Amino acid sequence: LAGVAAVASPISPWLIVCTGLLTLFLGFSKRRHEIATLGESGVVHRKNLQDYSVPLLDEMMNIMISATIIAYTLYTFTVYEDQNEIFMMASIPFVVYGVFRYMLLVHRNGGGNPDTLLLSDRPLQVALFLWLVVVMVTIYVIPLWNA
Numbered sequence: 001l002a003g004v005a006a007v008a009s010p011i012s013p014w015l016i017v018c019t020g021l022l023t024l025f026l027g028f029s030k031r032r033h034e035i036a037t038l039g040e041s042g043v044v045h046r047k048n049l050q051d052y053s054v055p056l057l058d059e060m061m062n063i064m065i066s067a068t069i070i071a072y073t074l075y076t077f078t079v080y081e082d083q084n085e086i087f088m089m090a091s092i093p094f095v096v097y098g099v100f101r102y103m104l105l106v107h108r109n110g111g112g113n114p115d116t117l118l119l120s121d122r123p124l125q126v127a128l129f130l131w132l133v134v135v136m137v138t139i140y141v142i143p144l145w146n147a
Contacts, residue, residue, distance in 0.1 A: 013073035021071055025064035025099070026114050032057040033112045059104070065099050087138045094131035098124060 008105040035054055038045050072095050101124050105117050118124055 003114045012075065012079055014079065016072045018068060018075060018078060021064055021068040022099075025061055025068060026113060028057050028064060029102075029106045029114075030112070032061065032106065058115060061103065068099060068108075069096055073114040085138060087142055090137065090138070091131050094127050094134065098127040098131065 031049075031052060032054060034046065035049055035052055038049070073089075073092055076092055079085060079088060086095065101121070102114070102117065103126070105121060109117075118128070
């Protein structure tokens, strides 16, 4: 929201949807980590853990990851105000790889803190960096070439 305010541009509803879906996915993965780590004693730690199971959270995470990818893809197809921004679609593979890589880490390492996973996993960092490069080139460089 600060970025939107800084450039005095209206925020895309698609970005709000993508952020909400991604947040739910991260929340479900953290809850899964709690259950996987604490096991039966998790109910003592957090009472509402009795309402969840690892298979249920896996299904919820699958739904959220699918919805996030679909929403981001639709965002890249509909966001552009001029023809240059159509290249935003080139960022889709990095988003897909990033969320799949995160899902792999959740299943392999149990998940936990998203910040820790991002700071410790080189392939996830590379995907984020390449996504940023594509977005910056799309927003700042391509318009200069076409000017």
